Amino acid sequence: MKYSRTRMAIAIAGALALTSTLVACGDDKKDSAADANAAVTLNVVGLLPGAKPEAQKALADEVADFQKENPKITVKTKDYEWKATTFAADLAGGTLPTVFEIPFTDAKTLIANGQIADMQSSLSTLSYAGNFNKNLLQYGQGPDGHTYAIPAKSVYAIGLHYNRDLFTSAGLDPNKPPTTWDEVRSAAKAIATKNPGVAGFAQMAKDATGGWQLTVDTYARGGRLEDGKKATLTNDATKASLQFLKDMRWTDNSMGANFDYDWTGINQAFAAGKVGMYTSGQDVYTSLVQTNNINPKQYGLTMIPLTGSDAGVLGGGTMAAVAKTATANEKAAAVKWIDYHYLRKYTNQDAAKKNAEIQVASKQPVGTPELPIFSQQQYQTYQDWIKSYVNVPLDQMTSFTTKVFDAKLVNEPAIATQDVYKSLDTVVQAVLTDKNADIDKLLTDANAKAQRAIDSAG
């Protein structure tokens, strides 16, 4: 009851374009009016579990700096990895930190279910609240036009990551990564032949990541997986993508022996030099450093090959959301932390430099390419601010960074995203583990499952 009252109050506030929370919250001070002088303890998402001590130190420095700026707020970080298969239990169990991270695709449903807090009024206290890239911001907005989840980090387009050392070992030029799928295939074959036990090309296949990456492949060949409320998994692009995997797996035998990679697993294998190429978000380099101790010299990033007129690069990202149960004080503190930790560096030169300093001091990656959360121009400015701090091998990523802004970005399937992905997991796994897999039949079955998920998502 109190929530709806608050929400109505905020709705009125929003309608009047008022930015002060005090005005909006009227009678319900306890619940809605943040008391700037109250001491707050804020639990937030920290690093991935297993992050190296240096990364932990950089985060601790950030927290200390933030607390100096906000003496009344105590920030507690908690290692966390979002996984499609565990998030629901974490949410239901109330064990998520107050500020947590969700993928773009899940925000709408969480808003509709009333599972995350309305951040409209708190967000509007930030000077740059109006400058968000509208296409990104809309993911986190409810039917009432309010912003619930805030685009925060890891805004990515999918890239093709490759191991430069393995390219060299196979007689390939690491400065000329493949630009077509055929070149990917022959490079994979060359790598696998020259390096027994190494996968020339590897594909995630587990816990919805298989479907995610197959969607990437489909988009890159001009296909789509949903048309409104209709599942279109049986399209030609998806079939071609699967055939491509099948050829590499069974004709060339260039995909190694492990076919149950998930996001962490494939990162680890890649950093350990057991994978020649794989597709994943462009920003994965950060995690490869923080968690997997990758040798920067071996890393290369290029565009995923695009074929067909409608071809696009799948894009996505991470939003910061606040627990529904957060008090007004926590929400106010949360927005300060979101500002400090995720966003301010893009919009404020001093903050950008300070953040870069902290990261560099602990040998954490600075300058990993991302897509702009605000305008592209703003992003370029930010790049200039941190230029002298950049410690990632940007010159090994130029074939990606010079082209990504020209590519068409395509959003992930909008409805029942993770369920659609999971239904495709099965198909990917089948193609990789069964020589005689019938792609058409597998896709027909998966399509039925996906349609069922879309229907029950309403």
Next chain:
Amino acid sequence: MTGQHQAREGKSTMTVTNPTGRRDAGLAAASAWGQTPGGAGPAGSPKAVRLRKRRKSNFEGGRGYVSEKDWRTPRVRFTMRTLHTVLLALLLVVGVGPMLLLAKFAITPTQDIIRTPLAIFPHGVALSNISIAWNEVQIRLYFMNTIWLAIGSWFVQMVVATTGGYVLSVLRPAWGKIVNGLVIATLFVPSVVLLVPLYLTVLNPPVIGTSLINNFLAVWLPAGASAFNVVLMTRFFDGLPREVFEAAKVDGASSFRLFWSVVLPMSKPILGVVSVFALITSWKDFLWPMLVLKDPTKQPLSVRLPAIASQTDLGVFLAALAISTLIPVIFFIAFQRLFLSGAGLGGAVKG
């Protein structure tokens, strides 16, 4: 296989482990127990003695189907000796082999494990694996959590089983039958049914009002609802000589005193057995702690090990596995009699 086995005095039953890892004696205890001829009756001191004797005879005595005469026949002796040697070799390879491998991997450099898993220390040993696992990967923390969880679960199970058995067997109030029936009924409900509602109960427990997620109580308390333990205890108390109770009552002993100073001291054998079960079950538990202990710093080894698998250096990870195996194995070697007669008696527990 999620079977637990129990045999008693030659006849055996087996129980089913539920997905929450709690013992769910499924049917077994309730039904087979009562009907096992001569079973179910370890009783007061005389029977305890019998139990001890039997333990010895269980694994050493008996001449079995090969008679003394047979043994004197060279052909039989040769055949049997050969079979036994082969069996011993197989048991060593299958039973001990994987653990020796694990012990070797625990101190082998990761690159050697990956490239030449079976070569014997081609590039020396890496004892650092163990210290990294213990300190940096914080195995010691998860280790202590495992121990705390085991101790707490053991305590709750003992309290519930002993008091419950005491009420149902010794005090015998009129309504005891109903309680007894309800307890036994839960043996017939496979615990998978409990998974979701139990989880929701822990999320929002009655009276306490605050979620027990990330609280050890969420593991300790449900562990107590083991009908298997209560049945075991009740059966044992049933076999105690009632005259002793009556005598104590005549002497003016209160119910509590009777329980603490008469019944419990007479029940040491069964307390030992239930304790071993409780500790082992808890050590092996996985799904339930995974669901209710989300905070990594609260998790036991069984939950933590799979979670760190993909982000830990292989050598270090295998060292962590070795550490987690060491304690149960040492425990087993030290108390093998108790374990094996326990396996024969009430059930080696495999979650």
Next chain:
Amino acid sequence: MSAPGALRPTGNHQPGTDRRPRRRSLATWVQRGGLSSVLFALPVLIIFGVFSWWPIVRSIVMSFQKTNLIGTPTWVGWKNFEFVLTDPDLPKAILNTLYFALLALVFGYPLPLVTAVLISSVRRRKGLYSVLAYLPVVVPPVVAVLLWKFFYDGAPDGVFNTILGYVGLGPYAWLSDQSLAMPSLVLEATWAAAGGTVIIYLAALLSVPDELYDAAEVDGAGIWRRVWHVSMPQLRGVLLITFILQIIGTVQVFLEPYLFTGGGPAGATLTVLLMIYDYAFGRSLGGNYGAATALSVLLATFLAILSLVYFKLTSGWSKS
């Protein structure tokens, strides 16, 4: 103790011992131990009430409801059951589960029996044999699975592939092969559990009275015939019980498919329990608790029928 064949509920009273006069006043009730009975029963009542009885009832209720833990649950009739029964994955999960149970019987049923029969004829150091056979059982199951997962590495330099390579076999993909995945799971599960069954059989074998063997020998029965005609009939009851209870146990298999393969590859190791888990806890946008409880109620019903069969069979056996 109890007479053979009599199934008596625990705490069952000997006639006469509990017929106390009806008490009227509270004081007499307390004096007679009524209060202390209640106090001693509290742990059982509270723990079972909250963590067993109530969840069981709630499970049935929830299987007819839709809830997301935030709003009030709504009644949806049989919809959850409909949803579960029309799930395209269900037939596969059922078949896989039965396949697991069947393989577990094929691997795990005769092997412990042969082992136990052999151990029982060892004259000295039976204890050593028993300890060795039982050792895998004390390895924590999660550790066993993770260790075997490493052994099962599909690369040519994986542990098993290296060993098999010595005799010119493989390399096999093990867990990444749709037809090998399930047998691989069962192999590990058998390794981890067979020791317990060996000890049960061994205990049963050793309790066969030597006189029976003597009599058979006098009748001229050789060793093999003594095993077949004396030992085996004595084991019949134990064998029947382990048979049915092993099925009941394996039908609820979760740990192995969850940790080894997560149900893959391509659903080859998806089991019913994995589906229940996935409905309730594996979906990123909120658990379908209705579907999860509906499927568990269905599974429970199936197991109850199995138990009933078991019950009939064992009571038949113990009377004979």
